[in-house]
Amino acid sequence: MLTLTRRFMFSASHRLHSPQLDAAANQCAFGVCQNLHGHNYKMEVTVTGEVDPHTGFFANVMELVAVVDELVTKPCDHVCLNDLPMFEGITTTMENIAGRIWTVIEAPLAAKGMRLTDLRLGETDDHWVRISC
Numbered sequence: 001m002l003t004l005t006r007r008f009m010f011s012a013s014h015r016l017h018s019p020q021l022d023a024a025a026n027q028c029a030f031g032v033c034q035n036l037h038g039h040n041y042k043m044e045v046t047v048t049g050e051v052d053p054h055t056g057f058f059a060n061v062m063e064l065v066a067v068v069d070e071l072v073t074k075p076c077d078h079v080c081l082n083d084l085p086m087f088e089g090i091t092t093t094m095e096n097i098a099g100r101i102w103t104v105i106e107a108p109l110a111a112k113g114m115r116l117t118d119l120r121l122g123e124t125d126d127h128w129v130r131i132s133c
Contacts, residue, residue, distance in 0.1 A: 001048055002049075002051065002058060003046050003047065003048050003117065003118075004046065004047050004048075004057075004058070004059045004061065004064070004114075005044050005045065005046040005118070006044070006045055006061060006064050006065060006068070007042065007043070007044050008042075008043045008044075008045065008068055008069075008072070008073050009040065009041065009042055009073075010040075010041050010043075010072070010073050010076045010077040010078075011038060011039070011040050011041070011077060011078055012038060012039065012041060012076050012077065012078065012079055012080070012081050013036055013037060013038040013039075013079070013080045013081070014036070014037070014038075014039075014080060014081040014082050014092040014097075015033070015034055015035060015036045015037070015080075015082060015092070016029075016030035016033040016034055016091055016092065016093060017030065017034055017091065018030075018091045036080065039123040039124065041076075041121060041122065041123060042120075042121070042122040042125075042128075043068075043072070043101070043119070043120065043121050043122070044118070044119070044120040045064065045068055045105070045116070045118075045119055046116075046117050046118035046119070047059050047064060047109055047114035047115060047116055047117060048114070048115045048117050049113050049114050049115055050113070052113075058113065058114070059112075059113070059114045060112070063112045063114075064109065064112075064114060067105060067108045067109055067112065068105060071104050071105055071108065072101050072104065072105060081097065086100055086101075086104060087100055094121055094122075094123055094127070094128075094129040095129050097121060098119055098120075098121040098129050098130075098131050099131065101119060101121070102119050102131050116133075117132065117133055118130065118131070118132045118133075119131045119132075
């Protein structure tokens with residue numbers, strides 16, 4: 001099976017806070033990350049598909065870039081993620097951010113013949129979360 005992975009980056013701020021927790025539980029769970037702070041997020045999006053015999057590839061990387069830039073990179077860059085409708089109703093942990101991004105890009109990529117199979121999101125060079133199917 002062939003896969004294509006493209007790396008993206010965006011810088012954004014957020015704060016970790018759960019409305020389901022009281023102040024003490026939020027402090028215990030999130031500590032200093034309850035304060036507004038930022039990250040230079042790194043994201044890798046991996047897709048698979050069937051090779052088109054006419055073009056020789058299964059995914060036009062420019063279409064992949066266009067979808068992810070329009071739906072994720074541009075809206076998320078240099079903003080507070082907590083203020084975006086995309087992340088409404090969730091605590092903006094890496095896990096939840098990655099899950100919402102997956103939900104947002106999966107169908108538009110499929111419409112272009114690309115099956116989303118892996119998404120990695122990193123807040124730092126050493127701290128990543130991964131969703132795979």
